[in-house]
Amino acid sequence: MSNANEKKLAGEAALRYVEDGAIVGVGTGSTVAYFIDALAGMKDRIKGAVSSSEQSTAQLKKHGIEVLDLNAAGPLTIYIDGADECDPFRRLIKGGGAALTREKIVAAAARQFVCIIDSSKRVDVLGRFPLPIEVIPMARSLVSREIVKLGGQPVWRDGVTTDNGNWIIDVHGWRIADPVALEQQLNQLAGVVTVGLFAQRPADVVLVGDQEI
Numbered sequence: 001m002s003n004a005n006e007k008k009l010a011g012e013a014a015l016r017y018v019e020d021g022a023i024v025g026v027g028t029g030s031t032v033a034y035f036i037d038a039l040a041g042m043k044d045r046i047k048g049a050v051s052s053s054e055q056s057t058a059q060l061k062k063h064g065i066e067v068l069d070l071n072a073a074g075p076l077t078i079y080i081d082g083a084d085e086c087d088p089f090r091r092l093i094k095g096g097g098a099a100l101t102r103e104k105i106v107a108a109a110a111r112q113f114v115c116i117i118d119s120s121k122r123v124d125v126l127g128r129f130p131l132p133i134e135v136i137p138m139a140r141s142l143v144s145r146e147i148v149k150l151g152g153q154p155v156w157r158d159g160v161t162t163d164n165g166n167w168i169i170d171v172h173g174w175r176i177a178d179p180v181a182l183e184q185q186l187n188q189l190a191g192v193v194t195v196g197l198f199a200q201r202p203a204d205v206v207l208v209g210d211q212e213i
């Protein structure tokens with residue numbers, strides 16, 4: 001089966017986890033786009049959505065799904081999002097679409113995080129996909145130098161500005177044996193807004209195609 005078919009199946013299968021009356025946390029990316037299209041079929045049974053990006057907001061609104069501010073929505077029962085990599089402990093690399101900061105916030109607000117991926121995203125050890133880090137623009141070089149000291153190869157995602165007005169550094173060359181420790185360490189660097197490791201708060205459920213793993 002193609003990756004696109006697996007993404008579509010995963011997006012549709014995620015509906016199983018959406019309860020009637022829920023405010024649904026919605027991630028970003030091509031897999032989530034399939035989820036949003038599927039969610040439109042039950043839009044009259046949900047209260048609305050909290051979105052992690054301008055891209056997902058536009059798609060939700062196009063389907064007539066109300067998009068709520070997280071501050072008004074309160075705690076969420078469910079967050080659905082894709083990932084760039086997923087290890088056997090449901091720890092993730094995210095941020096390929098540059099939406100990692102809002103994704104991490106909405107994930108943190110949700111009781112259950114359901115991650116939807118195709119099988120190409122599964123790895124034994126995180127790090128084959130370059131790790132995205134969102135930084136305050138003036139700290140780009142400072143953070144990059146610190147990453148080099150930690151053995152990584154930082155590459156500025158030139159031309160990309162996040163929805164929050166920040167920049168992205170993609171770190172190549174790391175085999176991330178302890179993602180919780182690295183997430184904590186990188187979070188301490190001045191100028192780092194968000195690290196694309198979702199290890200301290202991993203996914204609760206991972207759907208690969210329509211199969212829960």
Ligand code: 5RP
Pocket residue numbers: 027028029030031032081082083084093094095096097098099100103
């Ligand atoms: C965006 C993300 C996405 O979830 C991740 O890049 C996966 O995208 P796709 O579903 O298109 O493969 O983290 O910041």
